[in-house]
Amino acid sequence: MFRIAVVGCGVVGSSWSLVFARAGFEVSVYDASPAAVQSTLTFVRAALEDLAAQGLGGDEDVQTVCARLKPAHSLEAALEGASYVQESAPERVEIKRELYVRLDAIASPETILASSTSGLPASSFTDHLPNRARCLVVHPINPPHLVPLVELVPAPWTDAAVVERAAALMERVGQAPIRLAREINGFVVNRLQSALLGEAFRLVEDGICSAADVDKAISDGLGLRWFFMGPFETIDLNAPNGIAEYCKNLGPMYYGLAREQADPREWSAELVQSIERQRRERTQASGLAARRAWRDRCLAAFVAAKRRVLG
């Protein structure tokens, strides 16, 4: 059984620690701040207890899973025997560039170095490394212990076998990996989110409907299908003979809409303030943390319901 090293113990690294430990791996947990390492241990225990309280815990007890987390007091100790490193350091390229020099020097040559970065391409912080072919981005959706999707994004020099090994590991720990052929701004998830958000802000700015009604259009409408089918399968089932027929019938309509939507806008301070006001009517600033806990309980319950129904 190989060992995982989690480097960087913020929100993302903490959730990753849970993902790997729950799947049965020994996990070295490291952060430059010992307090951060401690907070990861505390987080994992609390999150496992929350899941158990919801009736969504796994077969093992909390203690067994937590015992797999091994706090490391140095990067060298963390990487000792690790076959895979999940790095979740701050999103600043100069921090990552320095960190990867150390990781590349310490890790044995076949160890995979995977970054959780949501915005920096691996090429921007691994170009200078002797052994850069084992580096890639493995970008989760927050928090990965509740949301399975991860994006695997190679740098131009990433070994294809490294991508496949990372994908196999992700499958094994219960995540759902997708493979990007190459680096692209925003990767796939944030590009899809960007497209939807752009139209959402446009509809509110143009006075077509309220922010709450845009949210409802998704959560009581399109989101019910997107919860278990992507956009392509959705339209494939929306014409008797499938997606080609759908595109033939509705392609011109969508092209017309796409031209109206080819109108990139900055989110003005005024617009953001107006939407912020609308949001604060529903969730006060002081209630955001509680609402986030509610979101995570819902995510856990719905992911469990999905497993039950889809098998």
Add this chain to the structure above:
Amino acid sequence: MFRIAVVGCGVVGSSWSLVFARAGFEVSVYDASPAAVQSTLTFVRAALEDLAAQGLGGDEDVQTVCARLKPAHSLEAALEGASYVQESAPERVEIKRELYVRLDAIASPETILASSTSGLPASSFTDHLPNRARCLVVHPINPPHLVPLVELVPAPWTDAAVVERAAALMERVGQAPIRLAREINGFVVNRLQSALLGEAFRLVEDGICSAADVDKAISDGLGLRWFFMGPFETIDLNAPNGIAEYCKNLGPMYYGLAREQADPREWSAELVQSIERQRRERTQASGLAARRAWRDRCLAAFVAAKRRVLG
């Protein structure tokens, strides 16, 4: 208790009949084709039995609900005593223009005339009516008996009180109405879907990832949150201090992506063929109908799970 008339017994009208009957209303069911009326009665019974078999039936037995459906042999008979007409005739403006002349002449003046159209603004088929202020679009997401969202879209001359009465009726029958301030191409739902589809096709056309991986990015990623929160609430919870902070930090990144995405493309025959091939590897053409039945079972199960969790 007032009576509802469902005019037009295709897929949409049939599902509407179920929605109103399940909520306790007497429903006159009319179509120019008596066979279509019969197929609506058959559909409603089968759909109710499917829901019951899934353990998702309501408190009433199938027979009680079905007994509220009253086949009508003429438009005059259908509208007798009806306070609300849900029209789901074919999506051709000349058909609707003629039909609305008859509906407007037959229906008592305070009866609401609501169209299920997904693409035609009410102004395009009600401008010539003496009593056009009672006309609007009440556009469902298919099928409305499983997906609650409806878009209320007034023509420029629609009485605001008519919109409010239609919204109140929709709430009462368990649907989730949103109100558009005015007519706009694609309404809200198809505009949001258009934005996402545009990027989905672009990612596949540019060779970034497979159609299946785009679908996974939604169904194992973004769609898990959009199932119960819209895009605004999602980002509101993704920064410690809420949406204004999120926009301040990430607005420039999204604006950059929006500019890259301001590139409307027709869906080329070649691209559509390639995606069609990818889809057919997962669901053969001969399996589409069964997959659609699977989708509807999933929708019913997930909507029920959502009610259970959210209360």
